[in-house]
Amino acid sequence: MVYVLNISGQPLMPTENRAKVRILLKSGKARVVKRCPFTIQLMYNTKSYTQEIALGVDSGSKHIGLSATTKDKVLFESDVELRNDIVDLLSARRQNRSARRNRKTRYRRQRFSNRERKDGWLAPSVQNKVDTHLTAIRKIHEILPVSKIIVEVASFDIQKIKNPAISGADYQKGEQMGFWNVREYVLFRDGHECQCCHGRSKDRILNVHHIESRKTGGDAPNNLITLCETCHTGYHKGAVRLPKTIRRGMLFRDAAFMGIMRWAFYDKLKEIYPDVHLTYGYITKNTRIRHALPKDHCVDARCISGHPDAVSDGTVYCQKKVRCHNRQIHKANFIRGGKRKRNQSPYEVMGFRLFDKVQWKGRECFIFGRRSTGRMDLRLLDGTKLNSSVGYKNIHLLEMRKNILIEERRKAVPPTGKPLGFPAKHL
Numbered sequence: 544m545v546y547v548l549n550i551s552g553q554p555l556m557p558t559e560n561r562a563k564v565r566i567l568l569k570s571g572k573a574r575v576v577k578r579c580p581f582t583i584q585l586m587y588n589t590k591s592y593t594q595e596i597a598l599g600v601d602s603g604s605k606h607i608g609l610s611a612t613t614k615d616k617v618l619f620e621s622d623v624e625l626r627n628d629i630v631d632l633l634s635a636r637r638q639n640r641s642a643r644r645n646r647k648t649r650y651r652r653q654r655f656s657n658r659e660r661k662d663g664w665l666a667p668s669v670q671n672k673v674d675t676h677l678t679a680i681r682k683i684h685e686i687l688p689v690s691k692i693i694v695e696v697a698s699f700d701i702q703k704i705k706n707p708a709i710s711g712a713d714y715q716k717g718e719q720m721g722f723w724n725v726r727e728y729v730l731f732r733d734g735h736e737c738q739c740c741h742g743r744s745k746d747r748i749l750n751v752h753h754i755e756s757r758k759t760g761g762d763a764p765n766n767l768i769t770l771c772e773t774c775h776t777g778y779h780k781g782a783v784r785l786p787k788t789i790r791r792g793m794l795f796r797d798a799a800f801m802g803i804m805r806w807a808f809y810d811k812l813k814e815i816y817p818d819v820h821l822t823y824g825y826i827t828k829n830t831r832i833r834h835a836l837p838k839d840h841c842v843d844a845r846c847i848s849g850h851p852d853a854v855s856d857g858t859v860y861c862q863k864k865v866r867c868h869n870r871q872i873h874k875a876n877f878i879r880g881g882k883r884k885r886n887q888s889p890y891e892v893m894g895f896r897l898f899d900k901v902q903w904k905g906r907e908c909f910i911f912g913r914r915s916t917g918r919m920d921l922r923l924l925d926g927t928k929l930n931s932s933v934g935y936k937n938i939h940l941l942e943m944r945k946n947i948l949i950e951e952r953r954k955a956v957p958p959t960g961k962p963l964g965f966p967a968k969h970l
């Protein structure tokens with residue numbers, strides 16, 4: 544897939560006709576604006592012809608799945624790895640500062656009022672995740688004419704469970720959806736742990752068990768309990784006895800905590816883009832299972848976008864958010880003799896920076912570490928080490944570092960349409 548911009552930089556529908564792209568580029572009618580994902584800009588006026596493109600976002604705390612689809616085709620699919628080092632870095636900073644204050648005990652006057660949390664304040668680790676979501680989505684809008692965005696905000700719809708009038712209507716439609724919703728809620732409420740053996744059976748498959756039969760007890764949360772498959776089948780065979788505390792109508796603590804990040808992200812998104820919709824995890828899960836699709840962030844995003852049967856050519860863009868700065872100048876511990884050691888190599892070593900995308904022996908990889916001698920540690924985005932000591936003369940620069948690194952990866956697509964994941968080393 545080649546992404547196309549018109550003469551004024553607005554995105555058009557992408558093309559798969561690489562031969563035509565090559566001719567356009569050779570004749571000077573187009574120019575390359577981005578290497579990865581490969582994007583060209585047309586240098587002549589064109590009619591803008593667009594189809595409806597839905598962007599599904601499977602947001603999470605570690606990964607984001609993104610999938611831009613039309614009715615029958617996947618146009619862009621990406622898996623973004625988020626930063627999870629912020630909490631540790633901030634607590635390390637707090638310790639360093641506190642240690643320093645204890646050494647230098649002079650009184651310093653307060654400089655300004657910086658102890659107040661503004662409205663809408665989020666913890667830095669959460670804020671960074673929200674920002675990364677928004678950046679990733681903005682970057683897709685730069686290359687594709689996305690018409691609507693669909694976001695999964697939670698795994699279940701608590702309003703529907705609390706208000707039986709709504710879920711009652713669901714059952715009248717003859718849907719199983721209502722149960723799927725309650726099921727996700729019960730799993731969440733029980734902390735994704737078997738309430739009989741509390742994980743002692745080591746069985747990771749969880750079932751939701753009706754304490755009284757479905758006919759008499761119904762699908763209310765107080766008739767449901769999370770059991771692992773071992774305990775569940777054991778109970779129905781009569782081999783396992785459930786603890787006496789488990790009985791119908793028992794009071795459960797309410798699931799008070801709901802992920803704040805996804806809601807904050809959804810609210811921000813609505814401010815920026817005109818057409819934003821929400822969906823729930825249980826609907827996604829149901830769609831994925833009904834269409835016999837594998838579990839994967841991108842596939843989930845495809846289901847969220849509302850086109851689970853859209854055909855992918857197997858290209859997935861793996862992205863990784865990395866820290867922009869490393870502000871610690873020196874190592875916290877001195878070397879023997881009281882020498883302070885620099886915390887990092889110089890910003891630029893022989894013209895290369897940390898996280899530059901380079902080519903080495905015909906392969907694209909990233910600089911994950913550099914030494915002042917000019918020897919580099921080269922890795923792929925998933926952390927696969929290629930070589931930890933390559934001389935700078937043997938590599939050449941493809942792209943300068945960005946805050947979100949991006950790498951193209953291909954998944955083989957067998958004729959059944961079920962993609963098989965291959966490790967990156969087979970490329």
Ligand SMILES: [Zn+2]
Nearest residue numbers: 737740771774
């Ligand atoms: Zn169990």
